[in-house]
Amino acid sequence: MPLVPLSEIAAARSGDKGEGSNVGVLAKTDAAYAFLKEALTTDAVARHMSGINRGAVRRFEADNLRLLNFLLDDSLGGGGSASLLTDAQGKTHGLALLRMELDVPEEVLRELEA
Amino acid sequence: MSENKTVRIANGQGFWGDSILGPIRLVEEGPLDYLTLDYLAEVTMSIMQKLKGRDPKKGYATDFVSLLDRILPTLVEKDIKVVANAGGVNPSACMEAVLEVMRSHGLEGEKVAIVEGDDILDGLDDLMSNGEEFLNMDTGQPLSTVRERVTSANVYLGAFPIAEALAAGARIVITGRGTDPGLVLGPMIHEFGWKPGDDDLLAAGTVAGHIVECGAQCTGGNYTDWRSVPDLAKVGYPIIEAEADGSFVITKHEGTGGAVNIDTVSHQLAYEMGDPAAYLTPDVIADFTSFKIEQDGPDRVRVSGVKGAPATSLYKVSMSYSDGWKSVGELTVSGPDALEKAQLCAEIVWERLAMDGCEYAEEERLEEYVGAGVCHRGIPEAETDTPPEVVLRMGVKGPDKAKVSRFGPELVPLVTSGPPGVTGFAGGRPKAAEIIGFWPSLVTKDKIQTTVSVLTA
Numbered sequence: 001m002p003l004v005p006l007s008e009i010a011a012a013r014s015g016d017k018g019e020g021s022n023v024g025v026l027a028k029t030d031a032a033y034a035f036l037k038e039a040l041t042t043d044a045v046a047r048h049m050s051g052i053n054r055g056a057v058r059r060f061e062a063d064n065l066r067l068l069n070f071l072l073d074d075s076l077g078g079g080g081s082a083s084l085l086t087d088a089q090g091k092t093h094g095l096a097l098l099r100m101e102l103d104v105p106e107e108v109l110r111e112l113e114a
Numbered sequence: 115m116s117e118n119k120t121v122r123i124a125n126g127q128g129f130w131g132d133s134i135l136g137p138i139r140l141v142e143e144g145p146l147d148y149l150t151l152d153y154l155a156e157v158t159m160s161i162m163q164k165l166k167g168r169d170p171k172k173g174y175a176t177d178f179v180s181l182l183d184r185i186l187p188t189l190v191e192k193d194i195k196v197v198a199n200a201g202g203v204n205p206s207a208c209m210e211a212v213l214e215v216m217r218s219h220g221l222e223g224e225k226v227a228i229v230e231g232d233d234i235l236d237g238l239d240d241l242m243s244n245g246e247e248f249l250n251m252d253t254g255q256p257l258s259t260v261r262e263r264v265t266s267a268n269v270y271l272g273a274f275p276i277a278e279a280l281a282a283g284a285r286i287v288i289t290g291r292g293t294d295p296g297l298v299l300g301p302m303i304h305e306f307g308w309k310p311g312d313d314d315l316l317a318a319g320t321v322a323g324h325i326v327e328c329g330a331q332c333t334g335g336n337y338t339d340w341r342s343v344p345d346l347a348k349v350g351y352p353i354i355e356a357e358a359d360g361s362f363v364i365t366k367h368e369g370t371g372g373a374v375n376i377d378t379v380s381h382q383l384a385y386e387m388g389d390p391a392a393y394l395t396p397d398v399i400a401d402f403t404s405f406k407i408e409q410d411g412p413d414r415v416r417v418s419g420v421k422g423a424p425a426t427s428l429y430k431v432s433m434s435y436s437d438g439w440k441s442v443g444e445l446t447v448s449g450p451d452a453l454e455k456a457q458l459c460a461e462i463v464w465e466r467l468a469m470d471g472c473e474y475a476e477e478e479r480l481e482e483y484v485g486a487g488v489c490h491r492g493i494p495e496a497e498t499d500t501p502p503e504v505v506l507r508m509g510v511k512g513p514d515k516a517k518v519s520r521f522g523p524e525l526v527p528l529v530t531s532g533p534p535g536v537t538g539f540a541g542g543r544p545k546a547a548e549i550i551g552f553w554p555s556l557v558t559k560d561k562i563q564t565t566v567s568v569l570t571a
Contacts, residue, residue: 011381012338012384013381013384017386018552018554019252024381024384024387026338050492060387060388060389060390061403062402062403063403064406064407065384065403065407080156080550081440082440082549082551086489095490099496
């Protein structure tokens with residue numbers, strides 16, 4: 001299976017939620033969504049985002065939108081106006097997650113080309 | 115009033131500071147029934163309370179009044195109604211200012227309504243002695259830990275008072291704090307005669323409101339596949355074509371830039387989302403996993419089949435409190451050896467401050483090297499040790515204003531007393547700014563009185 005960035009098979013949007021951020025990952029196809037449900041675990045996301053997020057990672061699903069929604073509980077350096085960080089609102093966390101590399105099955109990549 | 119009709123509701127303002135071109139072009143460039151405008155963020159309420167404390171005629175979004183001055187004649191000519199949370203912590207002062215602008219345009223006879231009751235700052239102690247604990251929803255702590263430092267306290271009201279104001283014939287409805295989706299749900303309740311307990315319909319209006327509440331973020335703004343979006347400069351702000359059965363289409367005016375497709379709309383559906391199966395508002399619990407989303411022609415996305423569940427007996431309350439001070443400043447460091455030199459600069463600043471008795475704990479200070487990998491910390495391919503130049507961004511925070519203020523004056527001297535190639539200093543020494551903390555909590559609905567008042571210009 002080829003190692004490809006998550007951005008090949010999904011899009012993302014992120015923003016602030018209290019002292020953490022949410023990252024919504026939107027799979028580009030049904031096959032990509034089925035694969036990501038298995039592969040994009042909270043552990044995998046927590047590892048990849050460990051430089052950004054100090055807290056827990058939780059995951060929710062919305063099949064109708066092919067959406068995996070991740071909550072990063074402590075990712076804003078305090079949140080609100082208490083943060084000293086450039087990205088105090090987690091606006092760029094979606095693109096950070098899309099940099100993750102995954103072993104994606106060939107058939108998932110083939111469906112993207114179709 | 116339920117009938118076969120389509121009601122067009124647009125949102126022209128995603129936050130205070132959004133482009134004024136959004137609402138102006140919405141009312142000018144195509145048909146519309148309602149224009150909604152969102153001006154409030156949590157930090158805004160605290161600032162507005164301060165302004166009102168200094169001048170009882172202030173404490174609302176003055177931008178709203180300037181905008182109305184530009185668009186009022188078109189609003190009346192095309193019979194467009196406006197719902198805005200521009201009232202901040204002083205809706206009645208906002209109403210007075212709006213009535214004055216109406217008269218200046220010769221629009222006597224037009225009606226303005228305000229929704230009040232969200233501002234509970236003055237009644238906080240009474241509510242507490244009546245058994246409301248205002249426990250922090252995130253930490254569980256009692257309000258007493260910050261009570262003396264609370265600077266604003268507002269209930270997120272629902273959409274029914276807005277519908278009541280529209281039923282009274284208001285051209286302009288001004289609210290204080292309410293839910294963002296409520297601004298568009300209110301007109302739907304009014305137009306279609308929806309009732310409390312019509313949970314699927316109220317949930318549909320809530321989903322529609324969530325999609326448009328950040329303006330251009332559902333029409334191609336902040337979109338992953340940005341190269342595919344045409345003409346973002348002329349991006350069209352979103353319009354809901356709502357129907358009585360709760361189904362709706364998201365679209366934008368013909369000829370505007372941007373894009374409305376399943377992907378751009380899904381991006382916004384994911385924004386600021388917690389559990390998508392239980393999106394809580396004072397009107398309903400909406401299930402964002404329940405509905406069907408489909409393309410319905412160019413720049414048209416149809417949503418149908420939204421499910422909802424009964425709302426809880428509680429309102430969410432947002433309080434802000436004074437939580438110390440912070441100061442942040444920047445310098446630009448050119449190459450060669452930009453990162454190494456910027457790191458030396460930071461060390462020098464911390465050492466000089468320590469020499470003068472100001473040491474900051476690790477969690478009270480920050481240094482960032484913008485250009486070497488700041489946003490995506492810890493992801494190797496997003497970081498570099500050899501940027502051609504970097505912006506050194508440093509900051510401190512803490513409860514002691516004097517200590518926080520001491521930081522600013524030590525940043526600038528690096529231009530002449532640090533390594534070579536340090537520049538980009540402009541705009542004066544960094545100053546201490548107040549940190550505003552947020553205290554999310556709940557209150558029993560029965561204890562909050564909502565009022566709607568209508569005046570004629």
